Amino acid sequence: MRSDYCGSINRAHLQQTVTVFGWVHRRRDHGGVIFIDLRDRAGLLQVVCDPDTPATFKTAETLRNEFVVRVTGKVRPRPEGTTNANLVSGEIEVLAGEIEILNPSLTPPFMMDDEQLSENVRLEYRFLDLRRPQMQKNMQLRHRAAMSAREYLDKHGFIDIETPMLYKSTPEGAREFLVPSRLHDGFFYALPQSPQLFKQLLMISGFDRYYQIVKCFRDEDLRADRQPEFTQIDIETSFLDEREIQDIMEGLIRHMFKQTLNVELGAFPRIAYAEAMARYGSDKPDLRVKLELTELTDLMKTVDFKVFKQAASLKDGRVAAMLIPGGAALSRKEIDDYTTFVAIYGAKGLAYIKVNDVTKLNDEGLQSPIVKFMTPEVLGEILRRTGAANGDLIFFGADRVKVVNDALGALRVKVGHEKGHAEAGWRPVWVIDFPAFDYDEEAKRWNAAHHPFTSPKDEHIELLSTDPGKVQAKAYDVALNGWEIGGGSVRIHRSEIQAKIFEVLGISPEDARAKFGFLLDALQYGAPPHGGIAFGLDRLVTLMAGADSIREVIAFPKTQRGQDLMVNAPSAVTETQLRELHIRLRQQEPKA
Numbered sequence: 001m002r003s004d005y006c007g008s009i010n011r012a013h014l015q016q017t018v019t020v021f022g023w024v025h026r027r028r029d030h031g032g033v034i035f036i037d038l039r040d041r042a043g044l045l046q047v048v049c050d051p052d053t054p055a056t057f058k059t060a061e062t063l064r065n066e067f068v069v070r071v072t073g074k075v076r077p078r079p080e081g082t083t084n085a086n087l088v089s090g091e092i093e094v095l096a097g098e099i100e101i102l103n104p105s106l107t108p109p110f111m112m113d114d115e116q117l118s119e120n121v122r123l124e125y126r127f128l129d130l131r132r133p134q135m136q137k138n139m140q141l142r143h144r145a146a147m148s149a150r151e152y153l154d155k156h157g158f159i160d161i162e163t164p165m166l167y168k169s170t171p172e173g174a175r176e177f178l179v180p181s182r183l184h185d186g187f188f189y190a191l192p193q194s195p196q197l198f199k200q201l202l203m204i205s206g207f208d209r210y211y212q213i214v215k216c217f218r219d220e221d222l223r224a225d226r227q228p229e230f231t232q233i234d235i236e237t238s239f240l241d242e243r244e245i246q247d248i249m250e251g252l253i254r255h256m257f258k259q260t261l262n263v264e265l266g267a268f269p270r271i272a273y274a275e276a277m278a279r280y281g282s283d284k285p286d287l288r289v290k291l292e293l294t295e296l297t298d299l300m301k302t303v304d305f306k307v308f309k310q311a312a313s314l315k316d317g318r319v320a321a322m323l324i325p326g327g328a329a330l331s332r333k334e335i336d337d338y339t340t341f342v343a344i345y346g347a348k349g350l351a352y353i354k355v356n357d358v359t360k361l362n363d364e365g366l367q368s369p370i371v372k373f374m375t376p377e378v379l380g381e382i383l384r385r386t387g388a389a390n391g392d393l394i395f396f397g398a399d400r401v402k403v404v405n406d407a408l409g410a411l412r413v414k415v416g417h418e419k420g421h422a423e424a425g426w427r428p429v430w431v432i433d434f435p436a437f438d439y440d441e442e443a444k445r446w447n448a449a450h451h452p453f454t455s456p457k458d459e460h461i462e463l464l465s466t467d468p469g470k471v472q473a474k475a476y477d478v479a480l481n482g483w484e485i486g487g488g489s490v491r492i493h494r495s496e497i498q499a500k501i502f503e504v505l506g507i508s509p510e511d512a513r514a515k516f517g518f519l520l521d522a523l524q525y526g527a528p529p530h531g532g533i534a535f536g537l538d539r540l541v542t543l544m545a546g547a548d549s550i551r552e553v554i555a556f557p558k559t560q561r562g563q564d565l566m567v568n569a570p571s572a573v574t575e576t577q578l579r580e581l582h583i584r585l586r587q588q589e590p591k592a
Contacts, residue, residue, distance in 0.1 A: 007043020281409025
């Protein structure tokens with residue numbers, strides 16, 4: 001029935017008779033001639049209807065936006081001066097010989113080229129929102145990215161294997177979605193946060209190289225780069241070390257960008273976690289931004305400025321500076337706005353020094369309320385370490401390490417992009433040598449920094465029993481332009497090492513057996529050395545599309561409150577359904 005897609009017809013089709021299908025994007029009546037912009041997934045096509053074909057012209061007069069139609073007509077050049085270089089079909093038009101209305105449409109709640117829509121309206125009418133040209137492009141981009149990943153992984157010997165969606169509840173960090181079992185009263189499945197344990201079992205089963213483009217589920221608070229259900233390119237290999245896995249996976253990302261965007265990424269630099277946090281305040285640094293943090297903790301232990309001295313004296317305290325070239329031109333309001341911004345990350349303030357004259361280490365050369373609390377020697381050392389020059393500004397962070405890193409790390413990216421200290425393009429980076437454990441001061445216990453199945457570095461195994469805080473993991477993340485796009489590790493393949501990890505984490509043998517017994521048993525049957533990674537497909541495509549949120553590249557996403565406005569999910573269920581699942585809802589206590 002269809003001879004061509006609307007958006008693919010060009011000068012090669014001149015004088016041909018074509019049949020196209022699509023939606024009326026716009027109808028224009030130019031006093032005796034009707035122009036129709038017809039739209040399908042490939043783009044727009046200009047259709048011309050004139051009175052010489054009365055039946056067709058009469059039908060064209062009744063067309064409205066979003067009517068579904070079939071058009072048959074002859075391709076001809078557009079009149080001189082009316083071409084559109086932005087369209088593949090911009091040099092031609094179709095003179096309609098026949099138009100058939102396949103289905104009329106109600107007046108849509110918005111125009112398909114309206115860029116000022118509220119997100120709630122878009123999500124409520126997502127089936128219409130997906131017709132918009134940008135969303136059509138995003139979905140096709142996602143398809144090409146996924147296909148390029150499959151192509152690369154297939155070429156490198158990876159096998160696509162599905163793993164279960166109805167899973168066992170395991171303590172892997174994030175909150176799980178639970179699914180009650182009708183057949184087993186009082187028991188629950190969990191939706192998998194990732195196929196982590198199953199992909200390890202597949203390595204033990206001898207498949208050697210596995211991948212899956214798979215849905216994962218986490219019942220977390222949402223933001224621009226998170227959804228309760230998201231898609232991973234999940235990968236696992238056997239008999240490869242950290243660097244070998246990274247090299248293959250780096251090739252995957254380069255292949256995806258080349259095939260999808262025709263972009264050459266080149267080799268990825270590597271940076272240790274400790275260095276990334278020290279220089280950028282982030283384990284997913286945006287290397288496009290040229291600003292860096294400067295360590296001042298040692299220098300501030302003896303100053304008279306109480307805020308800096310107290311932070312420098314904390315066991316987990318940090319004082320750091322960030323130089324803004326030319327930043328002395330910032331207004332008081334801009335500095336106040338940045339102070340409000342860092343408060344989001346727990347910072348109690350944002351000290352600064354405007355550098356007017358580096359030769360005068362006093363209030364005359366250095367403009368700031370904090371200068372009077374520091375000696376010329378300390379001020380001179382701050383200028384030396386930061387490399388400050390006349391006209392620059394230095395921001396300071398002083399608090400616990402996490403607060404300083406979070407606040408200055410976020411400020412670095414914000415100032416960098418707002419004030420012209422960031423370059424264009426793509427800057428990938430591997431972050432390696434992660435700590436194996438984080439200490440929870442409140443609970444007084446160690447938690448796995450990655451997950452409990454991450455292997456410690458061989459030379460750090462002895463530290464498990466003496467100093468877990470110094471243990472580094474065979475873990476690695478890959479970041480791109482400030483977004484973490486993938487993370488993985490070499491796994492533990494020996495049961496005695498896994499037992500030591502559980503001991504550090506305070507997981508008793510009985511608890512480990514109850515939660516992970518199937519994996520612990522499998523490790524005793526010739527488990528090979530293995531490791532892998534998972535890439536966030538949603539995040540990757542968001543970056544490729546130049547979008548601000550992963551909701552722009554997911555066909556049917558949830559809102560930040562975890563709701564689907566189109567189908568009204570989550571929704572109430574009947575008492576009968578609850579009774580079959582052996583569930584009784586508790587009455588909510590009235591608020592005082």
